[in-house]
Every structure is written in structure tokens, then in C-alpha cells.
Amino acid sequence: MNPELFFTKNTKAALKNDPPGEWMPPVPDYCIPLSAGYPAQSLVPYNEMNEAVCALIDEEKNLPFQYLGSKRVNTVKKFVRERLVERGVVLLEKEILVTAGAIQGIDLIARTFIDRDTLVVVESPSYMEGLEVFRNYTDHFITVPIDENGMQTEELEKTLKDRKEKNLPMPKLVYTIPSFHNPTGTTMSIDRRRHLLELASEYNFLIIEDDAYGELYFEERPTPIKAMDSGSRVLYLGSFSKTIAPGLRVGYVAARSDLIEPLAWFKKDLDHPFAEATLGSYLIQTDMKKRFEMLRKVYQQNCKTIISSLEKYMGEIATWQQPSGGYFVWVNIPGINTSEILVEAMQAGVSYVPGKHFFVHEQEGLSYLRLSFSFVSREEMVSAVEILSQVVKKHLNK
Ligand SMILES: Cc1ncc(COP(=O)(O)O)c(C=O)c1O
DSSP states (O other): OOGGGGSOHHHHHHTTSOOTTTTSOOOOTTSEETTOOSOOGGGSOHHHHHHHHHHHHHHHTTGGGSSSOOTHHHHHHHHHHHHHHHTTOOOOGGGEEEESHHHHHHHHHHHHHOOTTOEEEEEESOOHHHHHHHHHHOSEEEEEEEETTEEOHHHHHHHHHHHHHTTOOOOSEEEEOOSSOTTTOOOOOHHHHHHHHHHHHHHTOEEEEEOTTTTOBSSOOOOOGGGGOTTOOEEEEEESTTTTOGGGOOEEEEOOHHHHHHHHHHHTTOSOHHHHHHHHHHHHHOOHHHHHHHHHHHHHHHHHHHHHHHHHHHTTTOEEOOOSBSSEEEEEOTTOOTTTTHHHHHHHTEEOEEGGGGOSSGGGGTTEEEEESSSSOHHHHHHHHHHHHHHHHHHHTO
């Protein structure tokens, strides 16, 4: 029996891509995982979650275990709405769809708006799992380079203008991570955010604004593109993974109701009501503003540590962007193919994500790697950068 006969055209096309998660081989236990885009273990509030679950079950009995029923589920939407209003995004609860993580939001948007021949604009580089999802639905991408001020919207404008003049297909969606970008750590300037909105209106496309790291700024709080979206062209994605716990799998999409309503056709009840009720219970008992402030301080300090280690051990062989928030620093090591030395680096005791996985055109990312400063302790971070520098120097001297 040939399973191929049973797959849809879309599935067959998707299966031509690498399997999910292919970008990272298993990391041995002895390795310091600078590859991990996870919150620090000490910052996952497991004691408070324990209390939240107990309060939830004590008070609501069987309800959180039903398909629907826990009052606390509504707390999540209410919290999201109030927090977005504080960040300048004014919307109604019906304009928010709670999802199983931001990644389900990306998948639902892709299913709803992308046909196999749809053209999607992505940043170069971009979040590798986002790319994986889009590739499940289309093979057609326009890539726009990033610099220290985020997506180069001037380049996007040139491309759009040129395509229009030549009567070529135009993109329907632009996917951007404007604040504390994964993997580069950069933030899009306010002028470019405005410019992108102008382009969306002129060339008639939707913007997917992925703000998974938006709360984790070090000094200046960026204004979401959604806060300036007078034409309602932005589908805004948020997540509780980076600020509370990724295992809960709770995120959301916020957009004009007639844009997000169709997503519910595909979401059905494939989110996690028990996790949402637990999160609701946790949100009721937690001062989230204080928590966000605490997280910002810890991650800012972690970032300082990794940057000073890079300066100390790799200052002469590598360059990087200074992150102003988020989890990651993006390092360029000219003359090194970071995929080729990953196994050796892991044997020496450090892992990272090779740059090529963040690009539609992999060869553009060969000399880059992404280091995370969120997960491991500061002491481990310093030793990991030292180990990495030794592996790299050995190859540069060959
Ligand atoms: C830019 C970006 N978007 C979305 C996600 C996924 O978030 P979630 O855990 O809510 O699915 C991540 C996680 O790494 C991310 O970096």
C-alpha cells in the first residue's frame, strides 16, 4: 500500500520540506543549551501554578475538566484585552481568539489565508517554526532583509513596486516579528512600522505581527504595529510562553472580528481549556505588571552577561547585534559554516541554532548562529561562550 495515494496535494507538497524540528538535533544532557528559546527554569512559576490549580479544582470541581465550563477561561481573554489596551491596542473581546500557543495562531492564519500559490512576505531571517508552518501551505515567498532597525521596508517597497509594474503576482500576507525579533533580537523602528502600514494599504495586504517577546523590553517599550492599525490590516499574535510557561500552550490572535472569525472554523476545540483555566486562575492571583518588570530585569542582566562574554571571547572573530529585549543574540562568524561545526560544539559542551534554518534561502545564513540568553544560568552562559569560541578558533586556524 502506498500512503502517497491517500495524501492530499497539499500534504504531498508539505512533505517535500524537512520534517518539523529538523533544525535541531537532540542536545545531550552534558551540553549547555544556548539553543533553547525557553524561559529560565527558575522563572517558570511552578509553585504559584500549583496553588492556581488547587484553587481552580477546589472551587470549580469538575468544570475545568469539561469541554467548556470554567469561568476562569474568560479571565485569559479579559487579561489580554486589558493588557493590549494598556499597550495602545484598543479592541473588543470578540476580536481576540485564544489559541494553543501563538504557533497555532500562525497555523490558523495560514490555513485561512494561504493557497498553494499564495505569495507570503517573510523577514530574512525569520522564526524557523513560523517558516515551517508557512511552508506547509505555500512554496512562494518574498524575503525582505533585516538590519538593526528591523525589516527594511524600503526594500519591500521596491520589490512591490517592481512586481506591480511587471504585472507579477502580489503578496497577500507579510509576516513580521517587529519587537525583539527571533532570531536577530532587533526591533523595527517606528518609522518603518508606519511605512509597513502604508504599504499594506497601498498594495492591499495583511500584516501578521508576531509579538511573542513584546513584554520583554529592556529600556523602551515598542509601540505595537497593531496600535497604529487604523485600517485593521494587522493580525496580532501574542503568547504566554515567554512570560509564564510554554508547556501551557496558550497564545492568542487579535484582529478585526471578520478576519479572525473564520479561524474558529479550523480551530474547533483544539485548544486547551484546562490549561486556559489554570492560566486564568494564575492571572487572578498574580500581579502581572510586577512579574513583567521582574522578567525584564533578569533577562536584561542575562543579556549583559552574554554580550560581555562574547566581547571577551569572540570580539575579534565575530559580530552581533545588541538586543534591546527578548531572548536572543544573533552572531555572525565570517569564515565559519555554523551547521558544520554544531556536532563538534555539542561534543565540546555547547549547543546553538545554526543560522541557515532561519532563512528561506539557507545559504544566506551559513555563517550565523542564534544564542539564547534566557534559559541557562549566567555562569553556564559564560562557560558556554568560552567553549564555543575555542571550537570556532580551532576551525579558523585550520
Ligand atoms: C517569534 C515567535 N513566535 C511564536 C512563537 C511560539 O509561541 P508559542 O509557544 O506561544 O506557540 C515563538 C516561540 O519560540 C517565537 O519565537
